[in-house]
Amino acid sequence: MLSKKNKEALFNPLSKDNPVLVQILGICSSLAVTASLEPAIVMGISVIAVLAFSNVIISFLRKTIPTNIRIIVQLVVVAALVIIVQQILTAYQYDVSKQLSVFIGLIITNCILMGRLEAFAMHNSPWPSFLDGVGNGLGYTIILVIVAFIRELLGTGKLFGYQVVPQWCYDHGYENNGLMILAPMALITVGCIIWVHRARNKELQED
Amino acid sequence: MNKNSNTYQILYAAVMVLLVGSVLALIYMALKPKQDENIANDTRKQILSALHIAAPDESQVKETYEKYIIQDLLVDADGNIVDSAENVAFDVQMKANVKLSDTERKLPVMKCKMDDGSTKYVLPVYGAGLWGPIWGYIAMNEDGNTIYGANFSHEGETPGLGARIAEEEFQGLFQDKHLFQDGEFKNVVVLKKGQTATNGAEQVDALTGATITSRGVSDMLDDCLARYEGFLKKLQDKPQVEVPGEITNVVQPQ
Numbered sequence: 001m002l003s004k005k006n007k008e009a010l011f012n013p014l015s016k017d018n019p020v021l022v023q024i025l026g027i028c029s030s031l032a033v034t035a036s037l038e039p040a041i042v043m044g045i046s047v048i049a050v051l052a053f054s055n056v057i058i059s060f061l062r063k064t065i066p067t068n069i070r071i072i073v074q075l076v077v078v079a080a081l082v083i084i085v086q087q088i089l090t091a092y093q094y095d096v097s098k099q100l101s102v103f104i105g106l107i108i109t110n111c112i113l114m115g116r117l118e119a120f121a122m123h124n125s126p127w128p129s130f131l132d133g134v135g136n137g138l139g140y141t142i143i144l145v146i147v148a149f150i151r152e153l154l155g156t157g158k159l160f161g162y163q164v165v166p167q168w169c170y171d172h173g174y175e176n177n178g179l180m181i182l183a184p185m186a187l188i189t190v191g192c193i194i195w196v197h198r199a200r201n202k203e204l205q206e207d
Numbered sequence: 208m209n210k211n212s213n214t215y216q217i218l219y220a221a222v223m224v225l226l227v228g229s230v231l232a233l234i235y236m237a238l239k240p241k242q243d244e245n246i247a248n249d250t251r252k253q254i255l256s257a258l259h260i261a262a263p264d265e266s267q268v269k270e271t272y273e274k275y276i277i278q279d280l281l282v283d284a285d286g287n288i289v290d291s292a293e294n295v296a297f298d299v300q301m302k303a304n305v306k307l308s309d310t311e312r313k314l315p316v317m318k319c320k321m322d323d324g325s326t327k328y329v330l331p332v333y334g335a336g337l338w339g340p341i342w343g344y345i346a347m348n349e350d351g352n353t354i355y356g357a358n359f360s361h362e363g364e365t366p367g368l369g370a371r372i373a374e375e376e377f378q379g380l381f382q383d384k385h386l387f388q389d390g391e392f393k394n395v396v397v398l399k400k401g402q403t404a405t406n407g408a409e410q411v412d413a414l415t416g417a418t419i420t421s422r423g424v425s426d427m428l429d430d431c432l433a434r435y436e437g438f439l440k441k442l443q444d445k446p447q448v449e450v451p452g453e454i455t456n457v458v459q460p461q
Contacts, residue, residue: 066216073223080227084234091238094245102363 002131009120009132013139020143020190021197022204025111029103030144031186037160039099040148042089044141048134050081050107051116055133058121065122074117075108082107112136147189155180250297254329257344257358258319276329278318286437289313301333301342305430314434319346327355328442330435334427337419338363341372341427345381351442354395357381359424369420380411387443392436397425 002010019025026047033043054077058065065073086104089097097104107113116136121129152158154177157165165174179185198204209215251272255262262271279296281289296315304312317329326349333342339362346355359372371377384395393408399418404410413421 064210064219066210066219068211069216069220072220076223076227080231083231087234087238087242090245091241094242094249098249 006128006131009124009128010135013132013135014142015139015197016201016204018139018143018197019112019115019136020140021194023112023115024194025115026140027187027190029106029110030140030147030190031183033100033103034144034148034151034186034189035155035181036152036158037145037148039096040144041141042093042096043100043103044137044144046085046089046104047107047110047112047140048137050078050085051113051137052130052133054078054081054113055116055121055129056126058117059124059126059129062122070122071114071118074114078113078117079108112140143190143193146193147186150189151180151186155185247297253358253360254317254344257329257346257356258321258327259346259356275319275321276317277320280316280318281313282316282435282438283313284309284434284437286435286439286441296331299331301331302340305333309434312434314438316435316438325349330432332427332431334423334430336361336364336372336423337369337417338365341420341423343372343424343427345428345432347386347439347442349442351439352385352387354381354384354386361420364420365417368414369417371414371417372420372424377414384409384411386432386439392433392439394429394432397421397428 013019015021017023020027020030029043033039054074057077058074061073061077082105085107086097089100089104116132120132124132149159152160153164157163157170157176165176177185248268251268252262255268255272255275258275260271260275262268276297278291279294280291281295281299283289290313296317299313299315301315304315315331319327319329321327328347328349328351330345330347331342332345333340335341341359341361341364343357343359345357347353348355357378359378361370361373364370364372381395386392386394388407388409393404393406396404396408396410397413398404398410399413399421402410413425
């Protein structure tokens with residue numbers, strides 16, 4: 001079930017080969033949806049679902065796909081899955097779908113997806129592809145959650161919409177940092193996380 | 208079969224597109240009723256919010272709406288009621304409605320009965336912000352002059368700047384503003400702090416850093432509310448708009 005290779009496919013993307021921190025993919029959406037935790041988590045789950053299933057589908061089809069049109073086939077599969085996710089969210093999680101608005105649709109252009117399909121699913125059987133998809137999705141989600149945690153806490157004093165910074169802090173002059181809500185601070189937060197991550201992983205450091 | 212032959216590629220693409228297309232169509236059809244209901248409920252929430260009413264919970268939005276909104280009206284530019292069928296105002300698509308010519312355009316009004324027995328009239332407005340459409344609902348007191356509450360929504364204004372039109376802090380500014388000065392229609396304008404309206408209209412402070420969205424709100428009110436002048440004047444003359452076949456026993460305004 002989980003051979004060494006499969007374990008690597010699942011766990012490497014969490015840290016050593018993290019799509020956001022190491023490959024610097026999917027930055028756009030990780031800046032856009034991380035102003036608070038709830039949309040970040042929904043976005044993460046959506047990406048995990050789309051990535052895992054598109055990996056599996058492409059992996060099943062990999063021997064039949066004509067080389068010349070493989071990118072088109074991959075795009076169609078991803079686009080179809082994204083539309084399904086979008087429709088389901090509009091039907092069952094309307095408020096969240098409103099918050100995420102265009103970003104669900106933009107999963108299609110998330111480089112993590114095309115990258116994994118092209119680099120992994122086209123050459124591996126369905127089960128490892130599924131694990132690879134879940135692993136990369138999780139790696140992306142973890143970063144989203146960390147960034148959203150920092151931004152929501154410092155930006156609004158809340159977590160999941162619930163007030164966590166007590167009132168007496170405000171009474172003693174504490175202020176929410178409105179800048180944290182804006183995209184530039186998300187970029188800086190991601191930058192800080194990459195910094196910490198590289199400092200702790202010597203093999204990732206470049207000369 | 209040769210995977211790179213033209214026939215194979217074309218067939219492959221055609222079959223794939225057909226398959227994916229039909230699967231998506233099926234899913235869309237299956238989820239459509241649920242989605243429409245969500246969108247309608249969202250609109251109901253916005254209307255109720257203009258009236259400062261909040262549904263006790265998510266599942267009761269429709270019940271709450273139906274409890275308070277007692278009648279839907281369509282009026283013309285002179286303030287005459289041209290239609291009062293069920294949900295006739297709620298079903299008006301503002302996006303299409305604002306594009307109609309002045310003579311074709313019918314103005315939706317939702318009549319609302321509050322807990323204290325007073326009557327309010329909700330007028331939908333629709334316009335353009337910086338990045339996309341903005342819309343809202345203005346609740347009027349039955350004197351046809353004072354704004355009771357306002358709610359604004361937007362499709363994609365800048366978060367933290369223009370998007371703040373959807374926040375209570377901005378919407379609350381409209382409360383108790385008057386649309387008429389000495390019997391003359393003078394729309395509420397949104398202006399930068401320090402500026403004053405030249406025509407003596409009442410004003411609301413614009414949002415800092417969101418000049419275009421603020422102007423959009425002002426223009427939207429100008430474009431949409433001004434058309435209700437006839438209707439509002441009729442309200443002022445006679446607080447209760449008579450509708451054939453309706454029993455009117457509404458408390459007069461204090």
